[in-house]
Amino acid sequence: MDQIILQLLNGLDKGSAYALIALGLTLIFGTLGVVNFAHGALFMIGAFCSVTLQKILMISQITIDESKTDFLGNALKVKTPYVEVWFGEATGQAIIDWSVPLAILFAIPIMLFIGWAMERGLIKHFYNRPHADQILVTFGLAIVLQEVIKQFYGANPIPTPAPDVFKGSFDFGTMLGFEANKIIYPFWRIVYFVFSVIIISGVFSFLRFTTFGMVVRAGMVDRETVGLLGINIDKRFTIMFGVAAAVAGLAGVMYTPINSPNYHMGMDFLVLSFVVVVVGGMGSLPGAILAGFMLGILESFASMNEIKSILPGIDQIIIYLVAIIILLTRPRGLMGKKGVMED
Amino acid sequence: MLGLNNKDTKFLIIVILLTLSTPFVMQPFSESSAMAQFNGGYPDLMQRVAIFGIFAIGFNILFGLTGYLSFGHAAFLGVGSYSAVWMFKLLSMNIIPGIILAVIMSGLFALMIGYISLRRSGIYFSILTLAFAQMSYNLAYSVLTPITNGETGLQIRPNDLRILDGEGSSTYTNLFGLQMSSSAKWEVWGHLFTFNVGFYVCAFIAICSFYLSLRIFRSPFGLMLRAVKSNQNRMSYTGLNPRPYTLAAFVISGMYAGLAGGLLASMDPLAGAERMQWTVGGEVVVMTILGGAGTLLGPVLGAGAIKYLENIFSKINENVLHGWFDFLPDGLENLLVWVFARFTGDGWHLTLGLLFMMVVIFLPGGLMEGAERIRNRFGSKGDIDETGASTTKPAE
Amino acid sequence: MGILEVQNVNKSFGGLKALQNVNLSVEEGTIHAIIGPNGAGKSTLLNCFVGKLVPDTGSVTFNGQSLLGKKPYDINQMGVSRVFQTPEIFGDLTVFENVMIPCFAKRDGAFRMHAIERVEQEVDIREKAEKMLLDVDMADKMHMTASSMSRGDKRRLEMAMCLSQDPQLLLLDEPTAGMARADTNNTIELLARIQERRHITMAIIEHDMHVVFSLAQKISVLAQGTVIVEDLPENIKGHPKVKEAYLGEAAE
Numbered sequence: 005m006d007q008i009i010l011q012l013l014n015g016l017d018k019g020s021a022y023a024l025i026a027l028g029l030t031l032i033f034g035t036l037g038v039v040n041f042a043h044g045a046l047f048m049i050g051a052f053c054s055v056t057l058q059k060i061l062m063i064s065q066i067t068i069d070e071s072k073t074d075f076l077g078n079a080l081k082v083k084t085p086y087v088e089v090w091f092g093e094a095t096g097q098a099i100i101d102w103s104v105p106l107a108i109l110f111a112i113p114i115m116l117f118i119g120w121a122m123e124r125g126l127i128k129h130f131y132n133r134p135h136a137d138q139i140l141v142t143f144g145l146a147i148v149l150q151e152v153i154k155q156f157y158g159a160n161p162i163p164t165p166a167p168d169v170f171k172g173s174f175d176f177g178t179m180l181g182f183e184a185n186k187i188i189y190p191f192w193r194i195v196y197f198v199f200s201v202i203i204i205s206g207v208f209s210f211l212r213f214t215t216f217g218m219v220v221r222a223g224m225v226d227r228e229t230v231g232l233l234g235i236n237i238d239k240r241f242t243i244m245f246g247v248a249a250a251v252a253g254l255a256g257v258m259y260t261p262i263n264s265p266n267y268h269m270g271m272d273f274l275v276l277s278f279v280v281v282v283v284g285g286m287g288s289l290p291g292a293i294l295a296g297f298m299l300g301i302l303e304s305f306a307s308m309n310e311i312k313s314i315l316p317g318i319d320q321i322i323i324y325l326v327a328i329i330i331l332l333t334r335p336r337g338l339m340g341k342k343g344v345m346e347d
Numbered sequence: 348m349l350g351l352n353n354k355d356t357k358f359l360i361i362v363i364l365l366t367l368s369t370p371f372v373m374q375p376f377s378e379s380s381a382m383a384q385f386n387g388g389y390p391d392l393m394q395r396v397a398i399f400g401i402f403a404i405g406f407n408i409l410f411g412l413t414g415y416l417s418f419g420h421a422a423f424l425g426v427g428s429y430s431a432v433w434m435f436k437l438l439s440m441n442i443i444p445g446i447i448l449a450v451i452m453s454g455l456f457a458l459m460i461g462y463i464s465l466r467r468s469g470i471y472f473s474i475l476t477l478a479f480a481q482m483s484y485n486l487a488y489s490v491l492t493p494i495t496n497g498e499t500g501l502q503i504r505p506n507d508l509r510i511l512d513g514e515g516s517s518t519y520t521n522l523f524g525l526q527m528s529s530s531a532k533w534e535v536w537g538h539l540f541t542f543n544v545g546f547y548v549c550a551f552i553a554i555c556s557f558y559l560s561l562r563i564f565r566s567p568f569g570l571m572l573r574a575v576k577s578n579q580n581r582m583s584y585t586g587l588n589p590r591p592y593t594l595a596a597f598v599i600s601g602m603y604a605g606l607a608g609g610l611l612a613s614m615d616p617l618a619g620a621e622r623m624q625w626t627v628g629g630e631v632v633v634m635t636i637l638g639g640a641g642t643l644l645g646p647v648l649g650a651g652a653i654k655y656l657e658n659i660f661s662k663i664n665e666n667v668l669h670g671w672f673d674f675l676p677d678g679l680e681n682l683l684v685w686v687f688a689r690f691t692g693d694g695w696h697l698t699l700g701l702l703f704m705m706v707v708i709f710l711p712g713g714l715m716e717g718a719e720r721i722r723n724r725f726g727s728k729g730d731i732d733e734t735g736a737s738t739t740k741p742a743e
Numbered sequence: 744m745g746i747l748e749v750q751n752v753n754k755s756f757g758g759l760k761a762l763q764n765v766n767l768s769v770e771e772g773t774i775h776a777i778i779g780p781n782g783a784g785k786s787t788l789l790n791c792f793v794g795k796l797v798p799d800t801g802s803v804t805f806n807g808q809s810l811l812g813k814k815p816y817d818i819n820q821m822g823v824s825r826v827f828q829t830p831e832i833f834g835d836l837t838v839f840e841n842v843m844i845p846c847f848a849k850r851d852g853a854f855r856m857h858a859i860e861r862v863e864q865e866v867d868i869r870e871k872a873e874k875m876l877l878d879v880d881m882a883d884k885m886h887m888t889a890s891s892m893s894r895g896d897k898r899r900l901e902m903a904m905c906l907s908q909d910p911q912l913l914l915l916d917e918p919t920a921g922m923a924r925a926d927t928n929n930t931i932e933l934l935a936r937i938q939e940r941r942h943i944t945m946a947i948i949e950h951d952m953h954v955v956f957s958l959a960q961k962i963s964v965l966a967q968g969t970v971i972v973e974d975l976p977e978n979i980k981g982h983p984k985v986k987e988a989y990l991g992e993a994a995e
Contacts, residue, residue, distance in 0.1 A: 039470050126708075129708070133711075135469060135470050136414065136416045136473075137707060137711065139416065139470070139473060140416075140632070140636060140703075140707045141704055141707045141708060143629060143632075143703075144633075144700050144701075144703040144704035144707060145700075145704060146700075147696060147697075147699065147700030147703070148697060148700035148701055148704065150696075150700075151694065151696045151697035151700055152697065154693075154696075155689055155693075155694060155697065271626065275477055275478070275481050275625060278474050278477065279474065279477075279478055282471065282474050286470075316489075316490045317485075317486055317489045317490030317491075320482075320485035320486060320488070320489045320490070321482045321485055321486060324478040324479070324481060324482040324485075325482070327474075327475075327478050328463065328475060328478055328479070331467060331471060331474075331475060332463065332466060332467075335467060335471070350859070350861065351861075352861075352863060562858065562859050562861075563858050563859075565861050565862060565863070566857055566858050566859060566860055566861060566862065567847055567851075567857040567860060567862055567865065568856050568857050568858040569858070569862075570836075570840060570843070570844065570847070570862055571844070571847070573833075573835065573836060573840075574833050574836065574844050576835065577833040577834055577835040577836055578831060578832065578833050578834065580831055581831040581832060581833060581904075582816075582833075582844075583814070583815040583816045583819075584793065584815050584816075584819055584824075584825050584827075584831065585816075585819060585824075585844060585845045585848050585904065585908070586816050586819035586820045586845070586848040586849070586852075586853060586908065587816055587844070587847075587848045587853055587854070588814070588816045588853040588854050591854040592854065595856055595858075
């Protein structure tokens with residue numbers, strides 16, 4: 005029982021990441037009808053926003069401290085980050101400590117801009133081209149973005165710790181009446197889950213309760229008619245592309261303490277998130293969320309030793325297996341609408 | 348000749364001559380000249396050009412003719428490699444049984460994956476193939492370790508069984524005793540040309556593969572595959588079942604990929620799971636598009652261009668660049684070196700990505716379309732009509 | 744007994760009853776028109792003939808064989824060809840290739856792997872396709888890419904493709920939709936000529952009464968999913984039930 009709860013919890017954070025990326029992908033499918041293979045790269049760029057902010061905050065003033073010497077008797081150089089110089093040591097350290105959550109503020113404008121630039125500069129020209137061309141050009145873009153990041157940040161994962169407050173783990177077991185230390189769960193993962201729920205509900209309420217969202221939803225159903233009503237739907241769709249990019253980016257920012265970001269994390273997540281979208285049903289936002297959490301949880305259950313001993317290797321392929329079965333039995337996915345992306 | 352019309356025969360002869368003269372074509376600079384670093388005429392690279400040419404020719408039969416975009420062909424390459432290495436371990440270091448098994452196994456694999464994936468079309472098909480490739484890759488890394496030897500990869504050991512070769516036999520791949528790695532060198536006017544056995548084996552098989560794809564392109568079967576791409580709805584209302592046609596194309600292209608995988612293992616008897624990763628499948632997509640999907644020659648050119656450039660670009664490191672820009676003032680030199688270094692050496696993939704994007708955006712027909720445009724600009728029509736439209740002209 | 748027999752066919756989509764107890768019989772060698780106001784179920788009925796839709800109940804037989812549950816290509820191989828409302832052709836291929844494909848389908852069946860033979864050497868197929876193109880006055884456009892032609896030409900090409908299979912039954916879905924009067928008259932003439940020469944049975948769905956009354960030997964009127972009248976053309980004109988269906992009850 006405790007094992008099951010633990011795996012359920014473990015599945016949540018992975019599921020959150022899948023759901024967030026798939027949400028963005030689906031927004032792009034649904035609004036612009038574009039198959040975006042560069043979406044994983046946006047997730048990766050988000051993660052590197054957090055790395056960048058950490059680096060910026062660590063830019064240091066170098067002073068020479070005469071009172072301390074190294075073993076050769078030279079005065080020691082002391083690096084003090086400028087934030088500590090400006091805001092005082094305690095505040096400065098706190099800022100650095102909280103660099104990952106702070107990166108959210110830093111990443112939003114960047115991701116919105118990247119999304120906007122991508123749509124206006126590239127994707128726009130591919131609306132009337134076949135889906136295969138869209139896949140190809142965004143695949144090319146994904147390679148380019150990944151390589152640019154690799155050029156600037158190198159090939160190794162860069163650790164980006166969570167704030168100290170969240171470093172510990174939470175003992176769920178005692179709360180539910182199990183033995184202590186049976187079900188422990190890192191704080192940050194709880195934060196990640198809560199964060200993703202906030203983002204998801206944010207996007208949903210934005211679409212549901214604002215006029216802007218209403219127009220966008222109308223446009224998803226029938227772009228032409230909305231255009232004929234004198235509404236500049238293209239502009240709104242561009243903004244939605246930016247929002248989708250921001251969602252992917254924020255998912256990346258907050259994921260950094262769970263897995264140190266590296267340049268190929270985008271490609272790693274890309275395949276999975278496409279699978280998630282397909283399982284959920286292409287073009288269905290609730291489907292993407294549902295499938296994201298479902299597959300995340302399934303994956304962590306499959307990695308339980310009890311299950312692996314019956315079906316060796318199942319943890320490696322469970323997601324793909326589910327995707328294949330779903331695609332063959334329910335071609336439109338769990339909650340897909342008719343006619344989306346069907347040739 | 349060979350069941351081709353005059354035009355295609357001429358075309359095939361040109362391709363054969365080009366292939367056989369690769370050791371010259373890829374080695375244009377004298378050894379002593381500063382340009383010698385751009386020579387690509389060494390065995391390893393030439394073999395790869397031929398092998399990836401085969402891979403791309405096969406992929407083109409599926410993507411170029413039917414329009415089904417598969418991202419999963421790396422799986423067949425991997426299956427081919429593993430099968431070949433197992434043959435080397437168990438039976439003989441002669442490459443023939445290995446290659447035969449590679450083609451058969453990948454064909455069976457393709458039949459299975461294709462049968463399932465082809466139930467869907469468009470983007471769904473692409474994602475299904477992607478899922479299958481990733482699944483094979485993960486399995487090869489984990490549970491299938493007894494067969495694939497996991498992360499280390501499958502290798503030849505001196506104490507392998509090798510029933511046909513007997514004990515203490517050599518551990519080099521060969522063709523009836525002729526070692527793949529052996530080469531003849533010819534030095535003339537300061538040029539060094541290498542004629543490698545492995546390359547010529549690959550080249551011979553590549554020519555056969557090309558010939559076969561030429562026949563398929565010109566056949567009623569090829570016409571049906573183009574009909575699949577054009578309008579499946581009309582096809583089924585014309586009394587034709589598109590499914591077996593696409594499945595046949597899928598299996599054929601899978602077998603080509605397996606053949607390429609078997610040859611890779613024959614040149615260097617080692618098979619690793621990374622060969623099955625979907626990005627490798629992405630590479631063959633890039634090659635085919637770059638050269639020109641749906642054309643006969645395009646995929647081969649694409650494979651050649653990418654493998655050659657990859658080699659050259661990867662070799663240009665900062666030292667080389669400093670050598671080039673030595674004559675400039677220091678500041679400018681460093682700036683230029685910095686800029687160029689982003690795109691060369693480790694930055695080759697960045698260049699490749701940009702190049703690929705440019706082609707998809709501006710030249711959807713790839714290099715072949717570029718050549719066509721240049722030819723049209725200068726007004727003269729070439730000999731070889733590439734698009735396959737020549738099939739419609741009456742026999743000469 | 745007609746060549747195409749439709750008995751008690753029902754088809755509903757969700758709550759909407761698209762076809763209710765439809766009975767229809769197409770006599771061999773005749774041109775049978777199916778008319779009716781928009782939304783009467785004409786296209787649904789046609790889709791039931793070609794295997795795109797399966798009726799909920801009832802039977803559709805062709806030459807005594809049931810068509811239910813058969814795939815479109817099987818039905819075509821039995822001798823039923825279909826012309827679509829918007830021409831469905833192989834846009835990327837040349838006109839000549841477009842006509843060769845149905846010839847291959849007729850000769851080789853639903854699937855046959857001729858991967859080594861050359862298209863150039865298939866003399867019988869080429870001759871047949873060439874003759875067909877001459878028949879519809881398109882021989883001069885033989886090497887054009889099909890998608891680059893005018894809509895009228897595409898329509899004619901599609902008809903040539905269907906006819907090259909020597910079908911026993913040709914289904915036409917609004918063959919003159921969106922055409923100018925002159926083109927419409929050409930099409931009428933072409934269809935009449937085909938009928939005269941080849942005695943192909945045709946079922947036509949049509950809105951244009953000019954076309955219907957110039958060609959049809961029998962007319963079925965469909966309204967709200969049922970056949971309200973099936974009769975000879977001269978009896979259809981002025982038939983009270985037909986008027987009612989088209990103009991609504993207010994016309995009484």
